[in-house]
Amino acid sequence: MEYFIQQLINGITLGGVYALVALGYTMVYGIIQLINFAHGEFFAAGGYMGVILISWLAAQGVPPTICLVLSLGLTMGYCALLATAVEQVAYRPLRQSSRLSVLLSALGMSIFLQNGLMLTQGVYDRAYPTEITRGGLHFGMVTFSYMQILIVAVTAILLVGLNALVFRTRIGKAMRATAQDKTMSALVGINSGRIISLTFAVGAGLAAAAGIMVGLYYGSVRYDMGFVPGIKAFAAAVLGGIGNITGAMLGGFIIGMVEIMAAGYISSEYKDVFAFIILIAVLYFMPTGIMGENVDDTRV
Amino acid sequence: MSEPILELRGVCAGYGNIQALREVSLKVLPGEIVTIIGANGAGKSTTLMTICNIVRATAGEVLYQGRPITGLSADRLPAMGLCQVPEGRRIFPRLTVQENLEMGAFLRKDAARKAFDLDKVFNLFPVLKERRKQPGGTLSGGEQQMLAVGRALMTRPRLLLLDEPSLGLAPLIVAQIFSIIRTINQEDDVTVLLVEQNANLALQTASRGYVLETGSVVLEDSSANLLANPDIRKAYLGE
Numbered sequence: 001m002e003y004f005i006q007q008l009i010n011g012i013t014l015g016g017v018y019a020l021v022a023l024g025y026t027m028v029y030g031i032i033q034l035i036n037f038a039h040g041e042f043f044a045a046g047g048y049m050g051v052i053l054i055s056w057l058a059a060q061g062v063p064p065t066i067c068l069v070l071s072l073g074l075t076m077g078y079c080a081l082l083a084t085a086v087e088q089v090a091y092r093p094l095r096q097s098s099r100l101s102v103l104l105s106a107l108g109m110s111i112f113l114q115n116g117l118m119l120t121q122g123v124y125d126r127a128y129p130t131e132i133t134r135g136g137l138h139f140g141m142v143t144f145s146y147m148q149i150l151i152v153a154v155t156a157i158l159l160v161g162l163n164a165l166v167f168r169t170r171i172g173k174a175m176r177a178t179a180q181d182k183t184m185s186a187l188v189g190i191n192s193g194r195i196i197s198l199t200f201a202v203g204a205g206l207a208a209a210a211g212i213m214v215g216l217y218y219g220s221v222r223y224d225m226g227f228v229p230g231i232k233a234f235a236a237a238v239l240g241g242i243g244n245i246t247g248a249m250l251g252g253f254i255i256g257m258v259e260i261m262a263a264g265y266i267s268s269e270y271k272d273v274f275a276f277i278i279l280i281a282v283l284y285f286m287p288t289g290i291m292g293e294n295v296d297d298t299r300v
Numbered sequence: 301m302s303e304p305i306l307e308l309r310g311v312c313a314g315y316g317n318i319q320a321l322r323e324v325s326l327k328v329l330p331g332e333i334v335t336i337i338g339a340n341g342a343g344k345s346t347t348l349m350t351i352c353n354i355v356r357a358t359a360g361e362v363l364y365q366g367r368p369i370t371g372l373s374a375d376r377l378p379a380m381g382l383c384q385v386p387e388g389r390r391i392f393p394r395l396t397v398q399e400n401l402e403m404g405a406f407l408r409k410d411a412a413r414k415a416f417d418l419d420k421v422f423n424l425f426p427v428l429k430e431r432r433k434q435p436g437g438t439l440s441g442g443e444q445q446m447l448a449v450g451r452a453l454m455t456r457p458r459l460l461l462l463d464e465p466s467l468g469l470a471p472l473i474v475a476q477i478f479s480i481i482r483t484i485n486q487e488d489d490v491t492v493l494l495v496e497q498n499a500n501l502a503l504q505t506a507s508r509g510y511v512l513e514t515g516s517v518v519l520e521d522s523s524a525n526l527l528a529n530p531d532i533r534k535a536y537l538g539e
């Protein structure tokens with residue numbers, strides 16, 4: 001029983017990370033119907049920028065909490081800008097082209113960004129300074145590490161914040177309007193180009209936050225760290241019904257939970273397989289996902 | 301004579317190889333209701349979409365309040381007081397009725413007057429107030445048309461382009477919508493360019509009309525004359 005609770009906590013932690021990354025896929029898909037294959041690279045870029053900033057700020061003697069918050073904010077901002085640049089260079093010129101061209105451009109961008117990271121940061125793992133979040137709360141056999149508490153808290157704040165942004169603010173409503181009808185949104189004065197940039201920026205910011213948290217959690221980052229989590233988060237977005245915000249969050253938690261439970265009760269060797277089994281099953285049996293076309297209210 | 305609020309000079313436009321507009325010229329004066337009538341595929345919607353630069357003009361010029369707006373990005377126009385209610389209403393289906401109306405006022409910063417205008421739209425169309433929390437896509441056709449007009453009014457237009465507001469609606473609703481079009485024209489000083497297939501209704505509402513056939517203006521005259529014209533009566537009024 002205690003083992004199960006421990007796995008539950010781990011599953012929520014990992015699921016939150018997938019949820020954050022899945023949101024970027026789903027939001028971009030919702031607004032321009034593109035599967036942004038480069039999205040996982042923002043997660044990796046965030047992981048690296050995070051370790052660079054955290055180490056540097058810590059070396060300057062900045063207190064740990066401030067160091068974390070500052071690094072998180074700056075990294076999210078950096079990746080948001082990076083995504084905007086990627087959108088301008090690789091996707092905007094193809095706005096009138098076929099979907100396949102844009103998809104190929106996204107694949108190319110993914111390779112470019114991954115290699116850029118490899119060339120500038122090297123091919124070896126880079127260690128995160130984990131001492132700033134060592135320790136945890138113990139309830140019998142169950143441990144809720146400070147790291148997990150941090151991840152769950154940050155994830156919760158970001159998810160709630162994103163929901164508020166998309167469903168409550170004027171800009172969020174304009175995002176949804178643009179996703180639903182670009183011609184009409186232009187006719188009421190919404191500049192769809194700017195809204196699309198912003199969507200990329202927000203999605204990448206969330207992925208960057210996830211990248212830092214994964215770095216802190218596992219203690220290291222690698223230039224190709226965006227690939228597998230990227231596909232798992234994509235599976236989460238599809239599971240939730242691509243284009244659906246609530247669906248992506250739900251899908252992220254389900255994939256994270258399934259992965260942890262499978263690793264704990266079946267075999268940790270095969271944990272990566274389950275996300276893909278879910279992806280294939282969803283595409284085969286339920287292509288619109290759990291919150292697909294029938295649950296309209298929470299689509300972008 | 302006052303300067304036209306809208307003028308098209310020899311506008312051509314099309315889709316790929318299809319030329320949909322051939323040198324269309326027309327004028328709308330401030331305060332007028334002007335109509336464009338024509339059969340299916342004549343190019344009426346294309347004319348409105350070209351004015352808003354959703355469809356690019358391949359030749360000619362569009363002037364709004366004396367300024368050329370040809371090539372100006374569509375999203376710049378609402379702030380200048382030019383707004384279109386497009387064919388098929390194009391309600392944002394997954395935004396609520398109220399959010400649809402808020403999107404009409406997307407660019408406006410004047411919170412107090414926005415709230416005032418929202419009240420006004422709710423007064424014009426009480427059913428929208430009842431339904432304000434409901435997704436726009438769940439409204440009936442008539443209610444969606446009301447919402448589309450209401451959303452356009454939220455931009456505070458000086459010139460309103462209306463594309464077939466009567467399409468698919470019951471006579472009672474059509475009468476209601478046209479009476480509101482007259483009201484906003486008279487009381488709020490909104491100039492209206494009205495595209496209609498229901499030529500009879502359009503000519504009774506407008507003071508002048510243009511007849512469009514396969515992308516060209518073939519006739520322009522006062523509504524009274526057009527209504528009396530035997531050719532028009534035969535071709536567009538079902539006689």
Ligand SMILES: Nc1ncnc2c1ncn2[C@@H]1O[C@H](COP(=O)(O)OP(=O)(O)OP(=O)(O)O)[C@@H](O)[C@H]1O
Pocket residue numbers: 315318320338339340341342343344345346347387497
């Ligand atoms: N998106 C498009 N792609 C290609 N051709 C188009 C497109 N839209 C319109 N057309 C063509 O342009 C011509 C004019 O169409 P338009 O929609 O302006 O006509 P309309 O007068 O508004 O007709 P209706 O009364 O049926 O709404 C038609 O021949 C139509 O087939």
Ligand SMILES: [Mg+2]
Pocket residue numbers: 344345346387463
């Ligand atoms: Mg039409």
